[in-house]
Amino acid sequence: MIAAAAPIRARRVLPGFTLSLGTTLLYLVLIVLIPIAALILKGAEIGPAAFWAIVSSDRAVAAFRITLTAGAIATAFNAAYGLLMAWVLVRYDFPGKRLLDALMDIPFALPTAVAGLSLTALFSANGWFGSVLDAAGLQVVYTIWGIALAMAFTSIPFVVRTVQPVLEDLDTSLEQAAETLGARPWQIFSRVVFPAILPAWLAGCTTAFARSLGEFGAIVFIAGNLPFETEIAALLAYIRLEEYDYNGAAAIALVLLAFALVLLILSNILQSWAARHREATR
Numbered sequence: 470m471i472a473a474a475a476p477i478r479a480r481r482v483l484p485g486f487t488l489s490l491g492t493t494l495l496y497l498v499l500i501v502l503i504p505i506a507a508l509i510l511k512g513a514e515i516g517p518a519a520f521w522a523i524v525s526s527d528r529a530v531a532a533f534r535i536t537l538t539a540g541a542i543a544t545a546f547n548a549a550y551g552l553l554m555a556w557v558l559v560r561y562d563f564p565g566k567r568l569l570d571a572l573m574d575i576p577f578a579l580p581t582a583v584a585g586l587s588l589t590a591l592f593s594a595n596g597w598f599g600s601v602l603d604a605a606g607l608q609v610v611y612t613i614w615g616i617a618l619a620m621a622f623t624s625i626p627f628v629v630r631t632v633q634p635v636l637e638d639l640d641t642s643l644e645q646a647a648e649t650l651g652a653r654p655w656q657i658f659s660r661v662v663f664p665a666i667l668p669a670w671l672a673g674c675t676t677a678f679a680r681s682l683g684e685f686g687a688i689v690f691i692a693g694n695l696p697f698e699t700e701i702a703a704l705l706a707y708i709r710l711e712e713y714d715y716n717g718a719a720a721i722a723l724v725l726l727a728f729a730l731v732l733l734i735l736s737n738i739l740q741s742w743a744a745r746h747r748e749a750t751r
Contacts, residue, residue, distance in 0.1 A: 508726065512720055515720060532702040535700065544678040548628060552632055552670060557569075558570050580686065581623060582686040584623065615692060616692050619684065619687040619692075627680060629673075684701075684703070
């Protein structure tokens with residue numbers, strides 16, 4: 470009688486579950502939870518009345534309005550351009566495709582201060598692009614459009630990299646079936662392709678919006694930082710720190726943190742919806 474072979478245990482690349490989980494939780498506590506908890510505790514020391522007085526002041530409200538407006542403009546641009554770029558990278562083959570694909574990650578690797586300096590040099594009145602726009606009576610630098618431009622530059626990869634893998638996994642036989650039934654290209658995209666990528670697209674746009682609200686380095690150079698005109702909330706918090714107004718900085722930072730958490734929760738919900746949608750369509 471041949472003895473039954475002993476079960477082959479899968480080799481673990483990483484250490485055991487306890488050590489791996491403990492290491493990740495330690496990192497989460499030290500790098501993420503403790504700073505956030507410190508900010509929340511600092512904000513709690515202010516008191517509700519003082520907190521509301523800080524965040525509802527005219528300058529703070531103007532900073533929040535400028536930040537949200539510029540973030541919405543940047544996200545609207547990235548929603549269209551990011552979807553188009555993901556479509557080009559997935560559906561077409563052309564010389565330089567891999568280089569273009571790699572360039573999509575430049576905003577992740579490039580220091581945001583360098584991005585801000587570069588955009589300011591390009592779009593200033595004597596820059597390559599700014600000189601043309603200035604002749605047409607359009608100003609980008611030191612306006613809300615410059616803020617939106619910097620936000621769009623730093624957040625565009627979130628839309629591209631979220632939509633791109635979904636497009637790659639999409640079954641093209643559905644598009645071919647729609648074409649054989651007489652559907653036009655736009656009808657195929659709007660009724661077959663777009664509903665399939667909609668959850669991922671929305672998740673990418675939400676994450677891009679959250680990233681835009683937290684941008685600082687790329688904006689301070691191109692915005693001009695004029696109170697009530699081009700001053701963003703992150704910069705106002707930084708100014709309050711320089712003035713040793715720690716309560717004011719904490720209150721403004723808490724509002725930005727609340728915005729970011731809401732958007733990230735919404736993004737996770739959309740990504741879960743996207744995952745369930747992909748499983749249902751397979």
